[in-house]
Amino acid sequence: MANLHHERPSVGKLRSLLRTERLDTDKYGNFVQPSTGRRVTLHGINFASSSKLPYAPYQTTYMRPKKCGFYSEADTVSFVNRPFPLDEAYEHLTRIKMCGYNTIRFVFTWEAIEHEGPEIYDLDYVHYVVELLKIIDEVGGLYVFLDPHQDVWSKFCGGSGAPIWTLCAAGLNPLNFEVTGACKLHNLCKEPQNFTRMVWSTNCSRLAAATMFTMFFSGKMFTPKAIIDNQNIQDYLQDHFINAVAFLVSSIKNEAPELFQSSFLGVESLNEPSKGYYGIEDLSQLPKDQPLCLDETPRAIQSMRMGMGRRQVLEVYQLTMFGPRKKGSLAVDPKGEKAWLTDDSMDKRYGFDRDENWKLGECIFAQHGVWDSHSGELLKPDYFHRDPIMGRELDEDMFINTQFLSFWAKFRSRMRKIDRDMFLIIQAPVLQIPPRLKDSDLVDDRTAIAIHYYDGMSLIFRSWNRKMNVDTLGIMRGRYLNPIFGIVFGEKNIRESMKRQLLEMKRECKENAGDSVPVIISETGMPFDMDDKKAYSDGDYSSQEAANDAMAYALDGSNLNFSYWCYNPENNHKWGDNWNLEDFSIFSKNNVFHNSIDYTVQSSADSLADGKVCKYSEWITTASSVSSSAKSPTLGPSSRKGDDTVELEVMLGSDPSLLSTIVEGIRAPMAIIRPYPVLINGVVVNSELNLSTGEYNLRIDTSKRSIVSSESPTVVFVPDIHFQEGNFQVFVTEGTTSFKYNSFVQLLEWYHETDIGVIELRIKSLSKRFEGQECSTSRKLFRLLSCGLIH
Structure with a gap:
């Protein structure tokens, strides 16, 4: 057992523990802290999914278009205060820090920056982002990278991302998308609460999104007649997107250059890019690689015909464990309505100079001889399967290593x-083998690669099946003669299967991009509305806890940087994340049973002159004084206070109800809040938390070091929800440990020699964990108390 020293850090020491500095990388693909040479594990959260939709007028995907200005105010929306107003930032950032996260994947959309029209940037929103990033840096201990987010191209196609004028530039008419089957929209569903979850995946292959992605990545190849402002639509769209992202990044650099030396990590290329129609072998058939078919699912030629107002009978699908299965058919009749603009009113509105050979009111693919829009006859079923110039066959691998890499080269050049x-x-593209970047001029020592991973069965069926799952990646990579051989039985094997899939994806990244390129799982997570939302009525979150623990086991065991999907300050039990019935947020306001945080934050804002946003210490001090006036029990012995009582009270607040309120709302906290190595003198071999036994094991290889000084310890986040101060033991095979503890920071420093091979640390809780579930407010409070979250 290690000689465990306990220390309550002063505010100055606390600040030094939370310091961020611009990171480097090593030859093993780890992020490295330059001043000490220690490896840094990015343990992050997507912040926040509420940023997909405008703040003013306030919109969610279930709100009726006429009531929220969905179409009528598309050009004048504002994303200022997305994900939340600045005076609420400290509450949310404190909660995230107390969960142990040290990284934020900052979600924003192209629409947020350039919604009014081409090259018209929303300066208020950009300034808001800069101010929020400053606050994140002020709070400390949080790295940030930007995520230009999109799903299904745009909210007008059933997702989020691009502004409405991009669709008009492509000659499309968003007002007619629903009636022509170009997409399915939640806000037009007759019963929004019964909207088909995950239907956005089918929307990707429908006319609206498929056309936009085809044009964005391959317009010069497939739509050479689509010339606008003397550019092919491919260059037009790419240039505007890249310039919008560059405007935001440049603004951050100009207004807050210090962030680039501390918390600002960088920027991602584009969330979940799609190839559109590229590579489809036969437009009259469903593509073999189309992962999900839900509800009525048009084939490509059917989408094109409906887009020109023609009636089509579509196959209807439902999902089973082994993929989509046909269950019937449904006729869709647009009755002559078109998904294409029929006049030049939008050209005049946005100032488009459209080439005279690009006819409005006519399907762009019909204009290129793919089909006859008058007879409906398909003329070139393999149009997107062969390069029209070279004649070579086209597939996903070709797309990733040509069209996508061309975009990446342009994006990279502009950002550099x-x-x-x-x-x-x-x-x-998601779950595909990454592009072959190794030894090319498209990768350098400041490049990272992002991948996404979700457990397919949990995602689709919204339940945690402890008995059976499938090796999704193995099936996609063709490892099984029949998908039935990809079945995995038993919870232990399911957990190991998820871990193997992540390790395989990591290997693919290293093989194609190079060993020195860090890998980030920039999205992964589990739905919380499992078992028909049973937990929301009876408080039994055992399914959610087991599912999230399994995902975390895979992430920890594969030693991957990650950012979990997601945090949403507006999540609620009825509508989830307010986006197409998704419910992934680790936080929900319906899980907060105190009201103190509401008036605490408001009181902080009201106390400031001229509406200025308060500093972190001001917020925490004001919050403390307000919360101390509320009636709440005094919890924990007064002897817990150290010599720096006054400083800690200023930093953290003297009343435990404030801290409990901040942490409240975290769902399945035992699985979400977990120990992990923050800074490592070596390379992580394995990291594993056992929820049932209350043990954490960490093994590191000290021989794989990077200018490591033995004076800088390995640092492990040790959350008191698992290991309460004074009620756990630490065992190490080498060195000594010191526990830096207060309710905001719980860090274990491990001082050990370097270059001595593999060494191990083990932490064992001495507490008997409360085994009941969160069935009521009082039981939830008791659980927080018994787990040490409230002192």
């Missing part, structure tokens, strides 16, 4: 002009 040292993070 802004800053040579920020990390540029490339994200290829």
